[in-house]
Amino acid sequence: MIIKNIIEFLKDENSVFINDLGLFKKVYVEAQMVDGIIEPPHYHIILEKNDSGNGFAFILFVSKQEQLRIVEADMAIKHWLDDLKNRISDTGSAIYEGFGVFRQGKDAFEFKSDFISSLNIDFEGMEAISLEPAIVKMEQEEASDNISDVPPTPTVIEIPEVAKVDEPIIEDNVLVERPSKKGNKIGSLILFIAIILGSIILMLYLFRDILELKWKEIKWKQENTEHPIVQAIDTNETYKENAVLEEDSVSTSESLKDTIENVAAPIIETTVVDDSGVSKEFKKIHFEIGKYYVIAGSFDTERRALQHAVIKQKQGFHPVFLYQKGTYKIRICVGVYSSEDEALRSIPKGADFWVLK
Numbered sequence: 001m002i003i004k005n006i007i008e009f010l011k012d013e014n015s016v017f018i019n020d021l022g023l024f025k026k027v028y029v030e031a032q033m034v035d036g037i038i039e040p041p042h043y044h045i046i047l048e049k050n051d052s053g054n055g056f057a058f059i060l061f062v063s064k065q066e067q068l069r070i071v072e073a074d075m076a077i078k079h080w081l082d083d084l085k086n087r088i089s090d091t092g093s094a095i096y097e098g099f100g101v102f103r104q105g106k107d108a109f110e111f112k113s114d115f116i117s118s119l120n121i122d123f124e125g126m127e128a129i130s131l132e133p134a135i136v137k138m139e140q141e142e143a144s145d146n147i148s149d150v151p152p153t154p155t156v157i158e159i160p161e162v163a164k165v166d167e168p169i170i171e172d173n174v175l176v177e178r179p180s181k182k183g184n185k186i187g188s189l190i191l192f193i194a195i196i197l198g199s200i201i202l203m204l205y206l207f208r209d210i211l212e213l214k215w216k217e218i219k220w221k222q223e224n225t226e227h228p229i230v231q232a233i234d235t236n237e238t239y240k241e242n243a244v245l246e247e248d249s250v251s252t253s254e255s256l257k258d259t260i261e262n263v264a265a266p267i268i269e270t271t272v273v274d275d276s277g278v279s280k281e282f283k284k285i286h287f288e289i290g291k292y293y294v295i296a297g298s299f300d301t302e303r304r305a306l307q308h309a310v311i312k313q314k315q316g317f318h319p320v321f322l323y324q325k326g327t328y329k330i331r332i333c334v335g336v337y338s339s340e341d342e343a344l345r346s347i348p349k350g351a352d353f354w355v356l357k
Helices: 002-012 056-066 070-091 132-147 182-206 208-226 241-245 254-262 302-314 340-346
Strands: 015-018 022-029 032-034 037-039 042-048 093-096 100-104 109-113 284-286 292-299 320-323 330-337 354-356
Touching: 002 015, 002 022, 002 056, 002 070, 015 056, 042 109, 056 070, 070 093, 070 100, 182 208, 208 302, 292 302, 292 340, 302 320, 302 330, 330 340, 340 354
Parallel strands: 284 320
Antiparallel strands: 015 022, 022 042, 032 037, 093 100, 100 109, 292 330, 292 354, 320 330
16 A cells, blocks of 8 residues: 555655655656667656655655545554565565565665556656667678678679660651740730729729719709709798708797797707818707608718718708608708698709608
8 A cells, every 4th residue: 555655646746755764756767778678768766765854745645545544644654664674674675566676775775666657657668679689680690791701793684775766857847836925914914904893893882972972962063053042942931941950140930930849859959060161060850740851862871961961061051860760761851841832842943852741
């Protein structure tokens, strides 16, 4: 039991001290040749005399491994030491197979380790190699060389002449076809053109929103050079957008005041305007049944709606964002009216506006 625990302890530690015996140390031995035999690298154990150590760590280890109390583990170690001493005094040595041999030395016990396989798992499969067969073979070869110093007669091997092969006659008028580089150039050109076209299509797709708004702005300017929209917007009678978007200090009629009371309350009360007079933030209102909204555009995202609203503002309108329950569309509203006729009359000639009711 004690031998087994010494080996187990040395699997994780380099040394273990046992009271009244000494210090067992695990020593690494490199590969070496002894008496014509190459021994592989391995670990073996040596025993050093040491009177200053403390064997309590090993007592605790045996207690844990064997499920014994500390006192019982200490007694087991002492019984093993007594048995070891008795065997050495009777026979002169104590042999433990798979571990080593203890003998009585001049001042203390001497120990010679066996090859312990459980400590040499890293070198498993390595075995000692004897060089004796190779030496014997070399001696036999040397003896055979000494028998005859006459060099052997070289064997002459006749090599038949290789039949001469007539070389093909190439006529002067025969042209050797070489691969043309013209096809490679055409293929490279087609690939280059395809890459350019693909890049253009990709850019058009990514900036489609901006291009669409620019095209509408250009189209609007061309149409209004022929049909001005100033006379189509009457801020006092038909076009009551100011009642929705802003409160002026100018006096209004009774019908205009009634329109202001019926317009949905805006979510954003103020409009942020930069130095150029262009709004960066527009008012937002909710759809109400009974009112008629002049719509200048409908969009899926606020980014596209904002770009369109800026264009309408530059054209002289006062756009707001209109939200309606049940739809995700964001509509650009340029006027709110109490009747459909007023809303239709407010649409400038040539504009693609429509009325939401």
